[in-house]
Amino acid sequence: MEPVLVAKNLSKKYGTVVALESADLELYPGEVLGVIGDNGAGKSTLIKVLCGAVKPDSGEILLDGKNVSFTSPIEARTLGIETVYQNLALSPALSITDNMFLGREIRQKGFIGKFLRFLDQKAMAEEARKRLSDLGLLTIQNINQLVETLSGGQRQGVAVARATSFGTKVVIMDEPTAALGVKESRRVLELIAEVRARNIPIILISHNMPHVFEVADRIHIHRLGTRLCVIDPKKYEMSDAVAFMTGAKEPPKSN
Amino acid sequence: MNDISDDINKDLKDQPKFVDDIGSKNQEHHTFEQGEQSILKKIQHFLHGNPTIVPVIILVLSVIAFGFIAGDRFFSAFNLSLIVQQVTIVGILAAAQTLIILTAGIDLSVAAMMVLASVFMGKLSVEMGMPTLPAIAIGFISGIATGAFNGLLVTRLRLPPFIVTLGTWNIFFALVIFFTGSQSIRSSDIEVNAPLLHFWGERINLGGFVFTYGAFLMIAIFIFLWFLLNKTAWGRHVYAIGDDKEAAELSGIRTDRMLVSIYAVAGLVVAIGAWVSIGRVGSVSPTSFYEGNLDSITAVVIGGTSLFGGRGTIIGSLFGALIVGVFSSGLSIAGLDVLWQRFALGCLIIIAVGIDQWIRKVSN
Numbered sequence: 001m002e003p004v005l006v007a008k009n010l011s012k013k014y015g016t017v018v019a020l021e022s023a024d025l026e027l028y029p030g031e032v033l034g035v036i037g038d039n040g041a042g043k044s045t046l047i048k049v050l051c052g053a054v055k056p057d058s059g060e061i062l063l064d065g066k067n068v069s070f071t072s073p074i075e076a077r078t079l080g081i082e083t084v085y086q087n088l089a090l091s092p093a094l095s096i097t098d099n100m101f102l103g104r105e106i107r108q109k110g111f112i113g114k115f116l117r118f119l120d121q122k123a124m125a126e127e128a129r130k131r132l133s134d135l136g137l138l139t140i141q142n143i144n145q146l147v148e149t150l151s152g153g154q155r156q157g158v159a160v161a162r163a164t165s166f167g168t169k170v171v172i173m174d175e176p177t178a179a180l181g182v183k184e185s186r187r188v189l190e191l192i193a194e195v196r197a198r199n200i201p202i203i204l205i206s207h208n209m210p211h212v213f214e215v216a217d218r219i220h221i222h223r224l225g226t227r228l229c230v231i232d233p234k235k236y237e238m239s240d241a242v243a244f245m246t247g248a249k250e251p252p253k254s255n
Numbered sequence: 256m257n258d259i260s261d262d263i264n265k266d267l268k269d270q271p272k273f274v275d276d277i278g279s280k281n282q283e284h285h286t287f288e289q290g291e292q293s294i295l296k297k298i299q300h301f302l303h304g305n306p307t308i309v310p311v312i313i314l315v316l317s318v319i320a321f322g323f324i325a326g327d328r329f330f331s332a333f334n335l336s337l338i339v340q341q342v343t344i345v346g347i348l349a350a351a352q353t354l355i356i357l358t359a360g361i362d363l364s365v366a367a368m369m370v371l372a373s374v375f376m377g378k379l380s381v382e383m384g385m386p387t388l389p390a391i392a393i394g395f396i397s398g399i400a401t402g403a404f405n406g407l408l409v410t411r412l413r414l415p416p417f418i419v420t421l422g423t424w425n426i427f428f429a430l431v432i433f434f435t436g437s438q439s440i441r442s443s444d445i446e447v448n449a450p451l452l453h454f455w456g457e458r459i460n461l462g463g464f465v466f467t468y469g470a471f472l473m474i475a476i477f478i479f480l481w482f483l484l485n486k487t488a489w490g491r492h493v494y495a496i497g498d499d500k501e502a503a504e505l506s507g508i509r510t511d512r513m514l515v516s517i518y519a520v521a522g523l524v525v526a527i528g529a530w531v532s533i534g535r536v537g538s539v540s541p542t543s544f545y546e547g548n549l550d551s552i553t554a555v556v557i558g559g560t561s562l563f564g565g566r567g568t569i570i571g572s573l574f575g576a577l578i579v580g581v582f583s584s585g586l587s588i589a590g591l592d593v594l595w596q597r598f599a600l601g602c603l604i605i606i607a608v609g610i611d612q613w614i615r616k617v618s619n
Contacts, residue, residue, distance in 0.1 A: 073505055074505075074507045077507065083505075085505065087502075088502075089499075089501070089502040089505040089506060090499075090502055091494070091495045091498040091499050091502050091503065091506075091565070092498060092499070092565075093494060093497075093498040093565040093566050094491065094494055094495060094498065094565075098491050098494075098495075099506075102491070102492075102495055102503070102506035102507070102508065103492075103503075103506040103507030103508050104507065105488040105491065107488070116487070117487045117488060117489060118486050118487055119486055119487060119488060119491070121486070146303075146304065149300070149303075149304075
């Protein structure tokens with residue numbers, strides 16, 4: 001099987017600090033790839049490079065086998081790499097519908113849409129409702145509710161629905177459960193499974209080891225600016241992963 | 256080596272085991288229930304969802320109150336329509352100001368921009384013999400250009416809008432003095448050379464209610480901006496930028512370009528106000544509307560728009576302007592000194608911002 005997203009030899013320096021040193025990453029269709037690493041291991045730089053927020057000094061990124069490069073998250077998004085940021089990047093004072101289509105609004109057909117740029121709010125509301133119920137978030141009663149009236153988990157749901165709604169090839173999720181309580185984290189993990197069931201591969205960055213082990217198909221362990229190893233969560237314990245991450249144990253040879 | 260592994264194992268054991276602790280999937284796993292709410296909380300939520308309600312209530316209450324205090328003289332058709340006439344200019348400035356404040360900015364230069372535009376209109380048509388319509392068009396261009404200039408300074412130099420417009424307020428005012436030599440263009444000269452400039456000052460009588468055309472234009476501007484803000488992507492982006500600029504940027508909105516366009520649209524609205532102001536005042540005076548900047552901000556704030564951006568309605572600013580008009584008219588008919596009008600206005604501003612702060616707490 002061909003990987004959807006490949007990163008090869010990515011390097012990035014901030015002054016004298018090496019954040020990434022010939023780092024690699026592969027994401028295969030329909031999988032959840034967990035990315036873990038100690039603080040300062042360079043995993044957040046890796047993710048920023050993949051989502052377009054940071055330009056690497058060298059290395060290449062292949063999407064569907066084609067060489068791509070982007071200078072902003074918007075360019076990455078246009079190519080199909082969607083990111084759910086840790087702070088979600090939602091506008092709390094706008095409605096769920098407005099947020100889902102922010103920057104990609106559906107306009108009315110004909111003159112009033114093309115020239116007066118009027119929005120087709122009915123179509124957007126319907127589409128938003130459909131997207132949310134696809135992800136099992138139907139119980140958000142009012143699609144025109146303001147996002148700030150939603151709980152943390154619900155907001156995450158809106159952000160994920162938005163990230164998976166526009167011909168998405170890859171979803172990057174940055175610490176999706178970090179700000180959530182136990183119950184809401186549970187829902188978000190189910191949400192991740194839901195997205196995977198729809199064959200959209202996910203890169204999941206998280207500090208929460210049990211969460212990563214629960215939903216990831218493979219786990220990419222990052223250490224000292226590069227990929228240390230990729231492990232199968234069924235074959236290793238969390239303690240092994242932590243030991244690899246911190247250098248307490250030798251990683252397995254490539255598998 | 257083993258010790259470390261054991262420690263890690265122990266640490267991990269302390270983490271909750273989700274599948275065991277929470278139990279298997281159940282029917283309610285996707286419901287996000289909201290807890291019981293007190294009445295006060297419900298009011299807070301209601302006002303939060305309907306920010307225009309507060310100014311409407313204040314407007315209705317103040318009209319009723321002044322009806323009692325000042326009696327028939329306040330409640331006459333003539334006086335009520337006079338209030339609308341009096342708030343026309345501040346209302347139009349407040350419409351422009353609302354756009355800026357919604358982006359979490361503030362524009363201290365709107366009145367100076369307006370006077371500058373009216374100077375162009377008057378100078379060119381009355382003193383330099385240009386046909387009136389092109390002169391008005393140049394006035395509009397002046398409004399758009401000065402607005403865009405503010406926007407460019409805010410986005411390119413990353414300066415706070417407060418500072419930028421504090422600077423341009425003085426610059427525009429200086430330009431006004433430079434172009435006019437501190438001389439007014441007299442109403443009689445305008446009437447002879449460019450009567451079209453007085454168009455919006457003409458009145459019609461509707462069953463005792465006397466309205467200027469300008470009052471209708473003000474209402475039309477508010478309706479137009481309401482559509483723009485609520486029915487177009489541009490309008491939604493105005494709110495998104497004011498709400499969270501970074502989030503808007505990550506959503507694909509080119510926030511800098513948007514901001515310049517918002518300041519330019521506000522400038523155009525201000526320039527329309529310039530035309531209306533010539534009809535309202537009669538002459539073009541370089542020193543008129545000196546308090547227009549702050550009056551427009553007052554109207555917007557009383558109208559329920561948050562100075563922190565992203566929240567508020569354009570129609571609220573219309574009500575805000577009307578509230579200010581009702582207070583000035585009512586208090587002066589009731590025979591109170593101007594100082595008490597100021598006093599009341601000051602209290603209103605503080606109350607309005609206080610209510611806004613309270614309503615905003617809902618999101619936490």
